[in-house]
Amino acid sequence: MKKFLSMLLVAVGLVSCGDDDKPYIPELNKLTSVTCTKNGNAFFNADITYDQDKQINRIILTTEGNQFTDNYIIVDKTISVSGVKMVDGSPTNPFVHTVYTLSGNMIAAKEEKAENEYINNAVYTQTESSYTYSSNWLKSVSKVIRHANKDGSYREIFVGEVDRYSWENGNVVYYAELPHKEITYExxxxxxxxxxxxxxxxxxxxxxxxMVSPINFMYGKMNQNLPTRAYWYYISGAADIRAEYTFRYTLTGDYITGMTIEENIKPDLETGDPAENNTYEYAFVYNFVAEQK
Structure with missing residues (x-):
């Protein structure tokens, strides 16, 4: 009996010690490579690097035979993205094509810039997006669009709210492109x-x-779960599904190393576009050690 009580006290002591001094759980490594095929053929490939502060440093995206190199420059609450595009094997002139403005650690605004076709070496803000959050959940996006005129002036259109997100149980269940289309996630x-x-x-x-770019971490809270199905339809005819997507995942330990998306596009009777069935296969690599102790 005494031996049993001694062993019990030792066990209680170990449990108490474990409660007071919880084991350190290392942070998962960061995503450094995404490769995707469509029906067995190359679709896109992205290589991602980070700086010593664990911030995105560069993303090189290769798709449809072209390569796009984006360099991320983070200064205070602004992220400027300078891009060099490869078209037919020749590089374009680099310019800052996207600027993010942060509020806390979330993207509050995004400016997408374009080269003015009427004025040499002139760059202007073509689209300006403003993001609205509720308790760090992204709820809506509003936009202003500008067009360059031949006389050097710009025409500005206040579009207003264009995107709306609905959340349930920590997941986006509806995304609407107002006022016409909506996509549902399960x-x-x-x-x-x-x-x-x-x-x-x-x-x-x-x-x-x-959909898998690391910049996504800066749009507030992320989905709690992994989606299994998505389908979109016109809001005026919700029962008429226009395209459907199913998701499957491959896990290795704590990491998603593979994802398969089956795409089923319905025929469009109005435009005459035929039905399509496609399979997208993704592979993910995590080589940046996020935390070492």
Missing amino acids: YDSQLRPANFPLRVVNSFQPVGFD
Whole structure:
């Protein structure tokens, strides 16, 4: 009996010690490479590097035979993205094509710039987006669009709210492109790993690099779970699904190392576009050590 009590006290002591001094759980490594094929053929490839402060430093995206190099310069609450584009093997002149403005650690505004076709070496803000959050959940996006005129002036159009997100149980369940289209997302209980930057983006074909770009971490809270299905439709006819996507994932330990998206596009009777069925296969590599102790 005494021996049993001694062993019990030792066990209690170990549990108490464990409660007071919880084990250190290292941070997961950062995503450094995304490769995607469409129906077995190359679709895109992205290589991502980070600086010593763990911030995005450069993203090199290769798609459809062209290479785009984006350099990220972070100064205080502004992220400037300077890009060199490869077209037919020849580089364009680099210019700052995107500027993000942060509020805290979230993107509050985004300026997308363009080269003025009427004035040499002139760059202007073509689209300006403002982001609205509720308790760090991205809720809506409003836009201003500018067009360059031949006389050197610009025509500005205040579009207003164009994107709207609806959240349930920590996940985006609806994204609407006002006033016409909406896409619905479904989830199961599979949690999204903390280093996997998958988010619902403003697209009705959720298969590009934008949906898994690390910049997604700066749009407030991320989805809690991994989506299993998405389908879009015109808001005026919600029962008429125009395209459907199913998601499958490959996990290695705590990492998502693969993702398969099956795309089923319905025939469009109005435009005459035929049905399409495509398979996208993604591979993810995490080589940047986020935390070492």
